[in-house]
Amino acid sequence: MKSSGLIAGVAALAVGLGVLAAGLWLAGYDAASALAALWRGAFGSWYAFTSATLVRAVPLIIIGLGIAVAFRANALNIGAEGQFYAGAMAATWAGLHLAGTAPAIAIPAVWLAAATAGALWVLLPAWLRLRFGVLEVISTLLLNFVAESLVSWMVQGPLQEAKRIYPQSDPIAEAARLPLLPGTRLHLGAVVGLVLAVAVWYVFRRTVWGFELLATGTGPRAARVSGRIDIGRVTAFALLWSGAIAGLAGGIEVGGVSYALFQNLSPGYGFTGIAVALLARLRPLAIVATGVLFGALEAGAGAMQRDAGIPAVAVYVVEGVIILVVLLADAMARRARTAMVLPDAEVEPA
Amino acid sequence: MTTPALELRGITKRFGPVQALRGADFTLASGEVHALLGENGAGKSTLMHVAYGLVRPDAGTIAVRGAMVSPRNPRDARRLGIGMVHQHFTAISALTVAENVALTAGWPLRPAPLRARVLALMERVGLPLEPSAAAGGLTVAARQRLEILKALAADATILLLDEPTAVLAPPDAAELLRVVRDFAAGGGSVVLITHKLDEALRAADRVTALRAGRVTLSGPASAQTPQSLAEAMIGSAAPVPPGRRRAVAERAPLVRCEMLDLSREDGRGLALRGVSLTIAVGEVLGIAAVDGSGQRELLRAIAGLVRPLRGRLDVTGPVAFVPEDRTTEGLIGELALTDNVVLGLGRAAAWVHGPRLDWGAARDRTAALIHHFGIRAPDPDVPAAALSGGNQQKLVIARALELLPRVIVAENPTRGLDVRAGNDVWQRLGAAADDGAAVVVHSSDLDEVLERADRTVVVAKGTVTVAPAGAGRSEIGAMMLGGPGGGGAA
Numbered sequence: 001m002k003s004s005g006l007i008a009g010v011a012a013l014a015v016g017l018g019v020l021a022a023g024l025w026l027a028g029y030d031a032a033s034a035l036a037a038l039w040r041g042a043f044g045s046w047y048a049f050t051s052a053t054l055v056r057a058v059p060l061i062i063i064g065l066g067i068a069v070a071f072r073a074n075a076l077n078i079g080a081e082g083q084f085y086a087g088a089m090a091a092t093w094a095g096l097h098l099a100g101t102a103p104a105i106a107i108p109a110v111w112l113a114a115a116t117a118g119a120l121w122v123l124l125p126a127w128l129r130l131r132f133g134v135l136e137v138i139s140t141l142l143l144n145f146v147a148e149s150l151v152s153w154m155v156q157g158p159l160q161e162a163k164r165i166y167p168q169s170d171p172i173a174e175a176a177r178l179p180l181l182p183g184t185r186l187h188l189g190a191v192v193g194l195v196l197a198v199a200v201w202y203v204f205r206r207t208v209w210g211f212e213l214l215a216t217g218t219g220p221r222a223a224r225v226s227g228r229i230d231i232g233r234v235t236a237f238a239l240l241w242s243g244a245i246a247g248l249a250g251g252i253e254v255g256g257v258s259y260a261l262f263q264n265l266s267p268g269y270g271f272t273g274i275a276v277a278l279l280a281r282l283r284p285l286a287i288v289a290t291g292v293l294f295g296a297l298e299a300g301a302g303a304m305q306r307d308a309g310i311p312a313v314a315v316y317v318v319e320g321v322i323i324l325v326v327l328l329a330d331a332m333a334r335r336a337r338t339a340m341v342l343p344d345a346e347v348e349p350a
Numbered sequence: 351m352t353t354p355a356l357e358l359r360g361i362t363k364r365f366g367p368v369q370a371l372r373g374a375d376f377t378l379a380s381g382e383v384h385a386l387l388g389e390n391g392a393g394k395s396t397l398m399h400v401a402y403g404l405v406r407p408d409a410g411t412i413a414v415r416g417a418m419v420s421p422r423n424p425r426d427a428r429r430l431g432i433g434m435v436h437q438h439f440t441a442i443s444a445l446t447v448a449e450n451v452a453l454t455a456g457w458p459l460r461p462a463p464l465r466a467r468v469l470a471l472m473e474r475v476g477l478p479l480e481p482s483a484a485a486g487g488l489t490v491a492a493r494q495r496l497e498i499l500k501a502l503a504a505d506a507t508i509l510l511l512d513e514p515t516a517v518l519a520p521p522d523a524a525e526l527l528r529v530v531r532d533f534a535a536g537g538g539s540v541v542l543i544t545h546k547l548d549e550a551l552r553a554a555d556r557v558t559a560l561r562a563g564r565v566t567l568s569g570p571a572s573a574q575t576p577q578s579l580a581e582a583m584i585g586s587a588a589p590v591p592p593g594r595r596r597a598v599a600e601r602a603p604l605v606r607c608e609m610l611d612l613s614r615e616d617g618r619g620l621a622l623r624g625v626s627l628t629i630a631v632g633e634v635l636g637i638a639a640v641d642g643s644g645q646r647e648l649l650r651a652i653a654g655l656v657r658p659l660r661g662r663l664d665v666t667g668p669v670a671f672v673p674e675d676r677t678t679e680g681l682i683g684e685l686a687l688t689d690n691v692v693l694g695l696g697r698a699a700a701w702v703h704g705p706r707l708d709w710g711a712a713r714d715r716t717a718a719l720i721h722h723f724g725i726r727a728p729d730p731d732v733p734a735a736a737l738s739g740g741n742q743q744k745l746v747i748a749r750a751l752e753l754l755p756r757v758i759v760a761e762n763p764t765r766g767l768d769v770r771a772g773n774d775v776w777q778r779l780g781a782a783a784d785d786g787a788a789v790v791v792h793s794s795d796l797d798e799v800l801e802r803a804d805r806t807v808v809v810a811k812g813t814v815t816v817a818p819a820g821a822g823r824s825e826i827g828a829m830m831l832g833g834p835g836g837g838g839a840a
Contacts (some may be wrong), residue, residue, distance in 0.1 A: 024750055028678070042572055141717045144812060192706060201776060204708075206706055206707055206709075207707055208697060208706075208707050209705060210704055210707075211689070211692060211693075214689075215682060215685070215689075215693050218682050219678070219681075219682030219683070219684075219685070220684060221678045221679050222678060222679050222681060222682045222693065223682070223693065224655075225655060225671065225673050225679040225680075226671070226673065226679060226681070226690075226693055226694050226695055226746075226749075227682055227693040227694065227696060
């Protein structure tokens with residue numbers, strides 16, 4: 001199972017890059033030098049790998065883990081982008097007020113603020129879902145726009161820098177900034193991502209709560225009737241934890257990379273994070289790998305634009321094709337599995 | 351000899367590791383009702399799915415009225431005049447009766463002409479229904495009628511019925527079989543998949559029995575007896591069910607209801623009013639009821655899944671519940687058997703240590719259950735959906751008993767099971783009662799209730815009535831329909 005998933009992933013990557021190369025060639029670009037630039041930007045040097053690829057992978061991994069928590073319970077949180085921004089706003093606010101404290105206090109305080117804000121940002125959708133059955137897909141998606149508008153207002157209003165010229169906040173206190181790996185821009189957030197991946201893996205595989213998430217997600221009626229699980233409660237908690245983790249990603253981005261709040265802080269991490277999680281089939285340790293892959297693509301895209309003059313958005317073609325190929329492989333695998341069902345199990349009419 | 355309506359020759363089909371059909375032959379003559387018998391997994395549904403274009407055979411030929419065909423999907427089959435009624439309902443709840451018929455038949459949806467056309471169809475077939483009623487609001491018996499109308503709408507001359515009476519009360523089942531006979535008398539041909547032996551003998555002209563994908567018997571129904579059919583299906587004489595019915599009135603009650611009012615499951619009004627009932631240690635209480643009479647609400651209240659609106663309900667736990675729909679409420683099909691056992695035993699299970707789950711222990715226990723209960727599964731890691739219906743139900747029962755329940759509540763626990771698997775379920779429930787549990791069971795098969803329960807109560811018209819001791823089949827059947835004119839909208 002696992003190795004076939006890996007093969008599908010590698011094949012998908014190859015097809016994606018092939019489609020990109022073909023497209024570039026058709027459009028009259030030098031495909032070989034473009035792909036070379038992509039590689040250089042992502043893996044070409046220690047600095048490129050740590051400071052471009054991994055720095056982008058960190059928020060993708062953390063958000064992907066948050067998505068996995070929600071999706072495992074079949075709570076489709078599409079609002080990680082908004083929760084990320086909520087976390088970033090809270091982290092900036094906290095970071096601005098923590099001057100003079102020790103990093104051992106400031107950093108956890110920023111994380112706590114960010115995670116709390118992320119959870120709060122999903123509180124309304126969770127409540128609407130439980131109370132009125134409002135689809136969380138829609139409510140969480142719409143709150144993304146609210147969050148982006150709120151950031152835009154914050155950086156021109158309450159959180160705008162002291163000189164009131166640029167639409168961004170003042171830099172957060174030194175104490176709230178994350179330590180860097182010497183000689184690179186890679187920050188402590190990478191460790192957080194790894195620890196969190198292991199923690200989520202443990203929860204999924206080894207705890208009652210992880211099992212209740214899975215049962216609620218795969219068979220809500222059986223979970224309620226045969227498992228006596230309060231599926232509303234499980235769904236709500238899955239959404240809140242998912243939001244908290246996405247919020248934490250926003251806090252870590254502010255504390256480790258930007259040191260300030262501004263618009264477009266996220267190049268769509270909240271959405272790419274969904275792809276990262278789905279590509280890993282919601283498996284926490286695989287999310288680390290797919291997060292690095294997408295981080296590399298995004299890093300390489302920058303280099304491609306710089307060195308080969310190709311718009312960075314071309315890389316979205318690769319990401320899109322990868323997702324399509326993996327979904328296709330998944331669907332085919334599922335067909336193969338259902339064909340195994342014994343004959344008197346119900347065959348659905350066409 | 352005249353050309354058969356449908357002729358299947360040497361049909362072979364393999365699903366992964368499972369050989370479902372091994373060169374099965376089946377001939378359906380024009381104007382006959384042909385019963386197709388077999389245990390679960392014998393291949394009877396698969397064989398009909400081949401004829402209906404749902405399953406492509408690996409080998410074999412299909413002829414309709416003498417012409418070789420190979421239907422690739424149900425639409426092809428319908429064009430050949432074949433209609434099928436599946437085990438589960440396929441009508442769309444939100445649409446009306448007429449719209450559902452039109453959808454299957456490909457008729458235009460303009461309301462006035464459609465209504466006339468549907469009414470004409472109902473008249474011809476002899477199955478009256480209100481065309482503008484929403485399919486979702488129909489009783490089970492009416493839904494079954496709709497399914498048959500759908501199957502016949504596109505001028506079908508061959509009708510395949512997959513256990514059409516499984517969910518019906520005896521009078522409704524008799525009505526359905528009458529319609530089937532009329533259809534055949536008018537020149538149509540009917541395949542009746544069933545595992546009720548007496549039904550096959552009563553309603554069919556000819557019978558074919560399958561065992562493990564092979565035809566073991568085919569011939570006129572008049573030449574057969576229940577014993578000979580059971581032998582053809584199972585390979586040995588049918589197991590004789592042990593009789594029950596013991597006086598347990600003096601024992602301590604484990605379930606006590608007093609003046610219980612229960613809301614309907616859909617929240618629209620009361621399902622049952624003023625229910626008073628006790629179930630004692632060691633008792634198997636049978637519930638006889640037509641679908642939708644309120645027995646579901648009663649059982650779920652006893653199982654602790656819904657709160658009574660009013661009244662008093664004392665149940666001595668632990669309570670085990672066996673839901674009617676094992677594929678959506680009993681088990682999670684895509685999860686492994688171990689996961690499903692973990693699901694059912696909840697947080698009190700031996701493998702739960704605080705927040706931690708010891709999967710090794712759960713898997714070992716599941717493997718032991720598979721062994722003790724004779725569940726046919728290669729290991730505890732296969733998905734529950736890969737098991738046959740009978741084996742799924744064994745798992746559900748095994749899991750329920752693993753709770754060491756004082757009270758066992760079972761909804762239609764033998765639905766869709768063959769004689770042997772059903773017998774196994776009843777034996778397990780009976781043994782649990784003998785060990786001191788109180789068991790309450792609803793079955794839509796009235797004979798089963800009468801045969802297996804110590805005491806029978808009838809749920810009809812919003813109340814619960816204890817059947818008089820020694821009441822017979824017809825007497826209780828009448829009570830189930832609430833006397834003359836009953837049984838409609840309950």
